[in-house]
Structure formats: structure tokens, C-alpha cells
Amino acid sequence: MTTVVSRPRAASAYLPRLVGLATVILALLLAEAIIRIGWISQFIVPPPSEIAASFARLFLEEHIVHRFFYTVGECLVAGVMITVCGVGIGVLMHRVRLLQQACETWVAALASAPFVLAYPLFMVIFGRNAWTIIMMGFVSGLPPVILKTIEGISGTRRVLVNVGRSFNLTGSQQFRKILFPAAMPTIFVGVRLGLVFALINIVGTEFLINFGGLGQLINDLAERYDLGGTYAAICFVILVSVCFFMALEQVERWLRPVD
Amino acid sequence: MPAVSDSALLKVDAVSVRFDTAEGSITAVDDVSLTVKQGEFLSVIGPSGCGKSTLFNVIGGLLGNHQGEVRVGGETVSGPHKSIGMVFQEESTFPWRTVRDNVAFPLELIGMPKEKRSERARHFISMVGLDGFENRFPGELSGGMRQRVSLARTLASEPKILLMDEPFAALDEQTRLLLGDKVLQIQQQIKQTTLLITHNITEAVQMSDRILVMTYRPGKVKRIVDIDLPRPRTSEIVGSEAFGRYVAQIWNDLREEANRGLRDEEKHALQRGSGTA
Ligand SMILES: Nc1ncnc2c1ncn2[C@@H]1O[C@H](COP(=O)(O)OP(=O)(O)OP(=O)(O)O)[C@@H](O)[C@H]1O
Ligand SMILES: [Mg+2]
Numbered sequence: 001m002t003t004v005v006s007r008p009r010a011a012s013a014y015l016p017r018l019v020g021l022a023t024v025i026l027a028l029l030l031a032e033a034i035i036r037i038g039w040i041s042q043f044i045v046p047p048p049s050e051i052a053a054s055f056a057r058l059f060l061e062e063h064i065v066h067r068f069f070y071t072v073g074e075c076l077v078a079g080v081m082i083t084v085c086g087v088g089i090g091v092l093m094h095r096v097r098l099l100q101q102a103c104e105t106w107v108a109a110l111a112s113a114p115f116v117l118a119y120p121l122f123m124v125i126f127g128r129n130a131w132t133i134i135m136m137g138f139v140s141g142l143p144p145v146i147l148k149t150i151e152g153i154s155g156t157r158r159v160l161v162n163v164g165r166s167f168n169l170t171g172s173q174q175f176r177k178i179l180f181p182a183a184m185p186t187i188f189v190g191v192r193l194g195l196v197f198a199l200i201n202i203v204g205t206e207f208l209i210n211f212g213g214l215g216q217l218i219n220d221l222a223e224r225y226d227l228g229g230t231y232a233a234i235c236f237v238i239l240v241s242v243c244f245f246m247a248l249e250q251v252e253r254w255l256r257p258v259d
Numbered sequence: 260m261p262a263v264s265d266s267a268l269l270k271v272d273a274v275s276v277r278f279d280t281a282e283g284s285i286t287a288v289d290d291v292s293l294t295v296k297q298g299e300f301l302s303v304i305g306p307s308g309c310g311k312s313t314l315f316n317v318i319g320g321l322l323g324n325h326q327g328e329v330r331v332g333g334e335t336v337s338g339p340h341k342s343i344g345m346v347f348q349e350e351s352t353f354p355w356r357t358v359r360d361n362v363a364f365p366l367e368l369i370g371m372p373k374e375k376r377s378e379r380a381r382h383f384i385s386m387v388g389l390d391g392f393e394n395r396f397p398g399e400l401s402g403g404m405r406q407r408v409s410l411a412r413t414l415a416s417e418p419k420i421l422l423m424d425e426p427f428a429a430l431d432e433q434t435r436l437l438l439g440d441k442v443l444q445i446q447q448q449i450k451q452t453t454l455l456i457t458h459n460i461t462e463a464v465q466m467s468d469r470i471l472v473m474t475y476r477p478g479k480v481k482r483i484v485d486i487d488l489p490r491p492r493t494s495e496i497v498g499s500e501a502f503g504r505y506v507a508q509i510w511n512d513l514r515e516e517a518n519r520g521l522r523d524e525e526k527h528a529l530q531r532g533s534g535t536a
Pocket of ligand 1: 278279280287305306307308309310311312313314348458
């Protein structure tokens with residue numbers, strides 16, 4: 001009985017993934033064909049099979065694992081800074097209404113600003129080292145955390161605040177025991193967005209200033225005109241970001257209580 | 260009734276509340292006075308929008324700009340009073356805490372050690388009939404169960420006066436009756452002095468020693484009815500003849516007010532409609 005019921009359900013659960021995978025493979029085959037035919041020059045984009053073959057080289061000759069951890073380290077430092085400062089500033093802006101009214105709009109504007117363009121300024125300030133990269137990630141990841149912190153705290157349901165008042169909570173208890181925990185899920189969304197922004201900008205800056213982890217590797221390979229390697233490295237970065245994003249979503253689901 | 264002593268534990272004296280809105284100022288509560296004696300169960304009943312929640316907030320000390328005075332055991336209330344425990348109309352459990360930690364919240368505030376407050380929390384959880392759900396989160400519970408968690412959380416602070424604002428309004432009739440039984444049981448068990456706000460006549464008659472009927476806009480006291488039904492009561496009393504008489508009497512009072520409320524709302528809707536046309 002159960003097998004009869006569960007089999008179509010299992011199939012329907014896997015079907016979207018299978019079709020998704022099939023479309024990717026199909027797209028790759030199509031690209032392979034178009035490039036082999038010569039509609040796109042092999043000197044601009046190497047065929048996917050060549051890119052795939054280059055992956056091994058990235059691990060054996062280019063120490064991509066080591067570079068990967070370098071970038072991850074930069075992201076971690078930036079992530080901690082984003083979380084601490086973003087939540088702190090968000091809380092402060094919520095507390096001081098004037099500050100919130102005055103600054104919320106331009107923080108929102110900063111969230112969509114292309115910070116990568118400011119890299120020369122950061123190089124002048126911090127020099128050509130990891131700090132420039134980390135600070136670029138930090139500045140670009142900060143606005144979403146600030147905004148989501150404010151949103152989370154001020155979005156706390158009125159009745160929960162009233163429960164706190166009815167129990168005679170002090171201001172700081174009200175914040176620690178009600179406002180902050182109520183805002184946690186929203187704050188985490190902000191941190192997730194911030195980390196993704198930071199990752200993008202960190203790899204971008206590494207590429208631009210030719211320093212550090214994965215971004216520099218892409219720059220190196222491109223300058224050596226190693227097209228297969230360059231595209232393989234780009235694919236690697238994309239894979240890393242996708243995995244990173246999915247992992248964060250998992251953590252978020254796990255942290256968020258059912259409501 | 261031996262459990263009810265003569266001393267007034269809660270005294271509301273000529274309380275009025277006005278709100279200034281875009282359409283002018285409205286009097287939500289007008290010159291309401293009432294007393295609740297030690298151990299007594301008083302219900303305040305009135306049609307939707309008559310100012311019940313406003314009165315609730317004034318007594319609970321959450322609303323500042325009112326006229327008149329609220330006294331608890333002789334002390335004038337200005338801000339939330341530690342003798343009053345509130346259960347709110349809306350769902351108010353903390354979704355980030357388990358049932359146990361929700362109920363233990365007031366115990367945590369007074370700095371009770373962890374072991375002891377778990378034990379106390381368990382006591383109140385079983386009082387509202389939620390044994391076995393200690394480690395669940397509110398999101399995993401039904402609306403009725405969440406409301407019981409809120410009730411247990413307020414009971415855990417052992418308030419001298421339990422103040423409830425339509426705690427079961429959002430529930431279906433069966434759940435409401437059964438929860439009513441639970442509240443009656445608890446009330447008989449710990450002699451809890453209670454002020455219940457409701458718009459449900461059956462609920463009010465089933466539980467109360469006295470019922471205060473409010474008028475619609477402005478919210479005044481229309482009548483106070485003594486409910487002389489024997490205790491202990493259960494939801495079975497709902498079928499009795501005396502019960503039916505009380506319900507009919509209060510419905511008579513309320514019908515007028517509810518009608519006025521409906522007409523008033525229709526008039527407002529019409530005005531708004533013609534205003535925009
Ligand atoms: N903060 C406020 N500002 C302006 N008007 C308000 C405010 N709070 C309540 N009112 C008005 O006061 C009146 C009484 O509201 P209240 O919430 O006390 O009614 P209620 O009896 O609790 O109704 P219900 O049974 O629907 O909960 C309503 O007409 C409402 O519109
Ligand atoms: Mg109400």
C-alpha cells in the first residue's frame with residue numbers, strides 16, 4: 001500500500017531536480033557544439049570540455065584549495081565585522097529616532113551602490129593587502145545588515161512589547177528579552193545578504209588589485225592567456241557562491257523557530 | 260459565596276478615555292466604575308468596538324492618558340502593576356521560546372534558578388492541560404494551545420488579579436467551552452481573582468459571579484448582573500434553565516447596544532463612501 005503511494009511522490013520530488021540538471025547538461029552540450037562549429041571563437045570562449053579538463057590543473061598546479069581558504073578567511077573576517085557593526089549600528093539607529101529618520105534613506109541608497117568602483121581609494125588608505133579586500137567586503141555588506149536590523153526591531157508585534165510592559169520589564173530587559181529575539185530572523189536575512197554582497201566584492205577586489213585568493217587566480221590565469229584555466233576558475237567561484245548561499249539558507253532554516 | 264470576601268481588591272473609579280482621531284475625538288470609555296473583590300470572577304461584556312480593550316489597557320497600566328483612577332489594594336495604578344497579570348486578545352506567545360521557557364518567563368525575571376523554574380513551569384503547564392508539550396515551540400501548537408500557553412505564563416507570575424481580554428475570541432465554540440472549563444477549574448483550584456473581558460454571553464454567564472454590561476459608544480456601564488448559579492460549575496451548566504434565563508436577560512441588554520453599533524458602523528461606511536464619490 002505505502003509503496004504504491006510513496007513511489008509517485010518520490011518521483012515527483014526528484015523530477016524538478018533531474019530536469020534542472022538536464023537543462024544544465026543540455027546548455028553545456030549546446031555551447032560545446034556552437035563553439036566547435038565556430039560560431040563563437042575558441043579564442044574567446046574555450047569549449048566546456050576543455051574547461052572541465054582544466055579543473056584538474058587548478059588543483060594540481062595553481063593551489064586553488066589554498067587560495068579558496070584565503071578568500072574564505074577574508075570573508076569570515078568581513079562577516080564578523082559586518083554582523084557586529086551592522087547590528088550595532090542598526091540598534092543605535094533604532095534607539096535614536098532622529099538618527100534613523102535622518103540616515104535610513106541614504107543607508108538604503110548605499111545598499112545599491114557599486115562599491116567596487118571605490119577600490120583605488122581603499123588601496124590608498126589600506127595599501128595593496130588583505131585589509132583593502134576585507135574593507136571592501138565590509139563596506140558593501142554593511143547596509144543590508146543595518147537595514148534589516150532596524151526593520152526587525154521595529155517590526156516586533158505590538159502585543160509582544162505589551163507583554164513585556166505588563167511584566168514590568170526595564171528598558172534593557174525589554175530589548176534583550178523581547179525586541180532582539182523577535183528581530184533575530186529578520187536580522188539573519190540581513191546578515192545572509194551582507195555576506196553574499198561581501199563575497200562578491202571580495203573576489204572582485206582580489207581580481208582588480210591582483211592580490212589574495214580566488215580573484216587573483218582568475219586575474220593571473222587571464223593574464224597568462226590560459227583561457228581554459230580562467231573559465232574553470234570562474235566556474236569554481238560560481239560553484240562556491242552557490243554552495244555558500246545554500247549553506248546559509250540551511251543555517252537560517254535551522255535557526256528560525258517555526259511560526 | 261465563601262471564597263469572595265468583601266474587600267475590593269481592584270477599584271476602577273470614573274475612568275474615561277478619549278482618542279483624538281482624524282475624524283474628531285471619540286470617547287471610547289465613559290465614566291466607568293467597577294470593583295472586583297478578592298476571589299471574585301467579574302466579566303465585562305459589550306459589543307465589538309465598545310471600548311473593552313481600552314478599559315483593559317487602562318487597568319493594566321498600559322494606557323496613560325485617561326481620566327479617573329484605578330486602584331489595586333488601595334494603591335493608585337500608574338503604569339503596569341505587579342499585582343495584575345494580563346492575558347491579551349491577540350496571540351502573544353514568544354515564538355522563539357519553547358512552551359516551558361514561555362511559561363518560565365516571569366520566573367526568569369525574578370531570578371529563580373533554572374532547575375526550580377522548570378519545575379514551577381511544569382506545574383502551570385499541567386494546570387492548563389499541556390503536559391507533554393514542554394519542549395514544543397508555539398509554532399507547532401494550535402491557536403487554542405497557544406492561548407493556554409499565554410494563560411499559563413501569566414499564571415506563573417502568580418498575579419493577585421488575573422486580567423484577560425477576550426482570550427478565547429479567536430477560537431471555535433467547542434474549544435472555547437472546554438477552555439472555559441479549564442479556566443473555571445483553575446479559578447476554583449487557586450481562588451484566582453479574575454476580570455474577564457468578553458463579547459460572548461455564554462462564556463460570561465458560565466464563569467462569572469457578576470457581569471458588567473457595557474454600552475456602545477460611549478462605553479458606559481449599562482447594568483451589573485449578579486449570577487447566582489451554584490459552584491463548582493462546568494460547561495454542563497450551559498443546558499440548565501437558570502442559565503438560559505441569565506443569557507436571555509443579558510442578550511436583551513446587549514441587543515440594543517449591538518444594533519446601535521451596527522447602525523453606527525453602517526453610517527460611517529456610508530459617509531466614507533459618499534465622501535470619496
Ligand atoms: N489608539 C487608538 N486611537 C484611536 N482610536 C482608538 C484607539 N484605540 C481604540 N480606539 C477606538 O476606541 C474604540 C474602542 O476600541 P476597543 O479596542 O477598546 O474596542 P473593543 O471593545 O475591545 O472591541 P473588540 O471587541 O473588537 O476587541 C473603537 O472605536 C476604536 O476605534
Ligand atoms: Mg478588544
